[in-house]
Amino acid sequence: MSTPRVRFAPxxxxxxxxxxxxxxxxxxxxxxxxxxxxxxxxxxxxAERATPEGYEATLAALRFLGLEWDEGPExxxxxxxxxxxxxxxxxxxVATALLEAGYAYEAFETRExxxxxxxxxxxxxxPPGYQGGHRDLTDAQRESFRAEGREAVVRLRTPDEGExxxxxxxxxxxxxxxxxxxxxxxxxxDGSPTYPLAAGVDDLAMGITFIARGEDLLSxxxxxxxxxxxxxxxxxxxxxLEAEGYAPRPDVERPRYAHLPLLVGEDRKPLSKRHGAxxxxxxxxxxxxxxxxxxxxxxxxxxxDDRTExxxxxxxxxxxxxxxxxxxxxxxxxxKLRALNGDRIKELDPAELADDLEPYFVEEGLLxxxxxxxxxxxxxxxAPLLQERIQTLAxxxxxxDWCFADEVAxxxxxxxxxxxxxxxxxxxxxxxxxxxELDDWDAESIMAxxxxxxxxxxxxxxxxxxxxxxxVAGKAVSPPLPETLAVLDRGLVLDRIRSAKQLLGx
RNA sequence: GGUCCCGUCAUCUAGCGGCCUAGGAUGGUAGCCUUUCAAGCUGCUCACGCGGGUUCGAAUCCCGUCGGGACCA
Numbered sequence: 001m002s003t004p005r006v007r008f009a010p011x012x013x014x015x016x017x018x019x020x021x022x023x024x025x026x027x028x029x030x031x032x033x034x035x036x037x038x039x040x041x042x043x044x045x046x047a048e049r050a051t052p053e054g055y056e057a058t059l060a061a062l063r064f065l066g067l068e069w070d071e072g073p074e075x076x077x078x079x080x081x082x083x084x085x086x087x088x089x090x091x092x093x094v095a096t097a098l099l100e101a102g103y104a105y106e107a108f109e110t111r112e113x114x115x116x117x118x119x120x121x122x123x124x125x126x127p128p129g130y131q132g133g134h135r136d137l138t139d140a141q142r143e144s145f146r147a148e149g150r151e152a153v154v155r156l157r158t159p160d161e162g163e164x165x166x167x168x169x170x171x172x173x174x175x176x177x178x179x180x181x182x183x184x185x186x187x188x189x190d191g192s193p194t195y196p197l198a199a200g201v202d203d204l205a206m207g208i209t210f211i212a213r214g215e216d217l218l219s220x221x222x223x224x225x226x227x228x229x230x231x232x233x234x235x236x237x238x239x240x241l242e243a244e245g246y247a248p249r250p251d252v253e254r255p256r257y258a259h260l261p262l263l264v265g266e267d268r269k270p271l272s273k274r275h276g277a278x279x280x281x282x283x284x285x286x287x288x289x290x291x292x293x294x295x296x297x298x299x300x301x302x303x304x305d306d307r308t309e310x311x312x313x314x315x316x317x318x319x320x321x322x323x324x325x326x327x328x329x330x331x332x333x334x335x336k337l338r339a340l341n342g343d344r345i346k347e348l349d350p351a352e353l354a355d356d357l358e359p360y361f362v363e364e365g366l367l368x369x370x371x372x373x374x375x376x377x378x379x380x381x382x383a384p385l386l387q388e389r390i391q392t393l394a395x396x397x398x399x400x401d402w403c404f405a406d407e408v409a410x411x412x413x414x415x416x417x418x419x420x421x422x423x424x425x426x427x428x429x430x431x432x433x434x435x436x437e438l439d440d441w442d443a444e445s446i447m448a449x450x451x452x453x454x455x456x457x458x459x460x461x462x463x464x465x466x467x468x469x470x471x472v473a474g475k476a477v478s479p480p481l482p483e484t485l486a487v488l489d490r491g492l493v494l495d496r497i498r499s500a501k502q503l504l505g506x
Numbered sequence: 507g508g509u510c511c512c513g514u515c516a517u518c519u520a521g522c523g524g525c526c527u528a529g530g531a532u533g534g535u536a537g538c539c540u541u542u543c544a545a546g547c548u549g550c551u552c553a554c555g556c557g558g559g560u561u562c563g564a565a566u567c568c569c570g571u572c573g574g575g576a577c578c579a
Contacts, residue, residue: 118579130579171511180509182578219510219577261512262576299519306520307530326519328512329575336518336532346545389544399543418542450541465541477543 002252004036004210008062008069009084009199012042013049015279016061018332019214019263019271022297026212026260028067029298029320039206040072043084045198050085061280065290066313071206079206079247084198091193093240094201094231095154095186103230104186106152107134108145130155130182154187156227164222169212169258169322176222184223196220200227204237207250212258212322221257228254258322261301264329271332283337287360287393292341300330310340342391354383357396364397366404378403381487385479399479403488408474408496410503418476424467425504426457431468432497441490446482471500 008024010016016024031038042058044050059073071077081087098104107130109117114130135157137145145152159178168174186197193201200223203211231237232254241248263271271278277286283293295311302325304311311319345353357379361367367375382403386396402408418424434449454464465481472493478484485493 114579174510176509180578184578214576215511216576259511264575303519305530309519309531328519331518333518333532339532342545388546447541454541461541463541469542473542475542479543481541 002209004031004034005039005207005250005252006031006036006210006212007039007041007203007206007208008067009041009043009202010058011046011049012044012054012058013046013051014054015057015281017271017278018280018283018297019278021061021065021280021293022263022300023213023260024062024067025065025294025297026258026302026320026322026325027210029316030210030212030322031070032317033320036210037070038067039077039079039082039208040069041082041084041202041206042073043195043199045084045088045192057281061284064280064284065294079249084202087198087202088193090205090240090244090246091198091201092187092191093244094237095193095197097236097240098156098186098230099154101230101234101236104154104156105135105137105183106142107155107183108137108142108150108152109134110150130184135183151189153185153189155183156186156223156230157183158223158226164225166221166225166257168218168221169210169256170261170325171218171259171327174218174221176219178222181222181226186227196223196227200224201231201237203255204228204231205241205246205249207252208255209252210258211255212260215259215262218259221259258325260325261327262329263300263332265332277334285394287395288337288341289344289356289393292337292344296337296340300332301325310343338391345390345393346388348387350383350387351380353387354380356393357383357386360393361397361404364401366397366401375404378487382479382484385483389479399477400484402473402475402478403484408472408499410470410474410500411476414470414474414476415503418466418470419500419504422463422467423457423459425501427453427459427464427467428471428497428501428504430456431464431471432494432501435490435494435497438490441486443482443486446485450482468497472496 006027008020008027010020010024028038030036040062042050042055044055055073062069069075071079072082076082095104099106117130117133134155142152158181161178163175163177164181165173165175184196185194187193203224238248265271277283280293284290291313294313294316298311298316298320299309302320303309304319304324348356354376358367358371358376361379362369362371367379371379382400386399389399390396419428430453431450434453435446438445438449450464450468451461454461457464466476469478469481470476472485472488
């Protein structure tokens, strides 16, 4: 078998949906793992949905995930153009050739007539598909329809009987009876190609050998196979390609199909905006790492064995295979994604984590843009403390915002609970004194003097640490106190303790 | 309405005729640890939609049924 040529063909109607991202990932992994070629073809024929912003967002999402394409927009390749909107003349020419060869025909029914036909069929309990009424019109009939001002669509003729059996890489043998596949439209009345024609022709023209796509396209597969039969058997496509000035298609076998299980929400319905975030860009914004997203997406439908679930991207390339893609719907479990992300963050080199965190802190206004050397240093010092308490990058800033702010914002609840109670005032006085006199401003020494304070006052660590924490941070939750204080400026810490004392006095 | 796909713990998933008294993970929960929050460790949470059949033996194969989804309109 030759090396695979796979493609990802998104409609650029906004940022990439995670379901589509998974499709892209599987294709990409298949190509990378088998020495193949990953082709990106943008299906931007629907002018209303395909916006320039959507196009940019789609490419950005793919790049964020690391899914670089070998052929496609902005990188080119021998079988372009790779934007479907620029290939319309090819699709139209193929439709015309199909018409001339008798595989397709013009049909003139109006929308109302088709509607009536459908209702009649439903009423009689028959399937509602097109009945093929205009299959065998004479030239004269066609002329007379045209004279009435009717416009024709072009339909591809499907067999009346027999069945089509094909092997789906994931589902095995799938059978469709031709009687259930009505003649389908390949060219609309306005002359524009439909999805099956455009995608089918482009896949063949680009020499795609393996098509992994959503399960929703399973039932259109017989049409595409039929179309491919007609387009290929007579050398029809090759002639059109040449006539239209396109590169001859590569000499490869016909595409095999893999229909991926749907991604669903917790209610088992297809994943949509109702379920929360669905765009790759959104997960990126929330601070999920691209490798983790790829890891998680790979697991949505694929498994390696009965226990391994953490993979690096090179692991995935080496281990991914369509053999182990399941056929039941995959639940997009955000909790699991968060857990994976948290695990990966813990493993990150703290310096790397600090770099990853920087944009989020800038976004929150905690760091200047660009950050000063001191700010950057502080973030680097804080990174190891943050590491095991966050699952996403966006969660870090709220934990340590007080380290960067000029003024602490005291939370009433924390103040009431830890400063206005017990012997907080004594603790603060003691902390003020010992911190001021401390020789070495490091975590160990701070820990030691705080323990001394506890002992002297005869209270537990909690009763000592919490008032100090609230005094300095303004809230009851923070990374470990001595370690955090140690990376801060001692003067700042003392100021905070004094302002807390004032707060209590007032 | 028709065609196609799918149905294992609370959730996702492994399972492809004996290795299954069904494994892993997530979530929840209890305990330990503990300066808060986490993290970590230990335990609990125990499931093959239902009914037939094939077989010495079925989660695994077959038939039916119920349920969910996709597509066609």
